[in-house]
Amino acid sequence: MVNGTPLGMNDGDPLPMDVTRIAPAAFVGEVVMKSEMTAFLKAVQARGNRFQVGSDMLFEQIPAYLEYFGFPTTTPEVLRSVARLSY
Secondary structure, eight states, X not given: OEEOSSTTSSTTOOOSSOGGGSOTTOEEEEOOOSSSSOHHHHHHHHHTXXXXXXXXXXXXXXXXXXXXXXXOOOOHHHXXXXXXXXX
């Protein structure tokens, strides 16, 4: 399950879906990167779901973008080690 909407970028945004409809075993992803733990992720975490924050999605995608455009690539782990995130 992925929140692919902009809901969660602003305080007070409604949840993008009813989290009670998400299966307990579902892995939940977020694309919003404005804050690490959006209200949506907090809600699924409280239900016990495994989840991935939005910045992790970006770190996993960047190596593929670099490779596609013919640039030297790197790994998600290297990107995480040099990233300076502020929420």
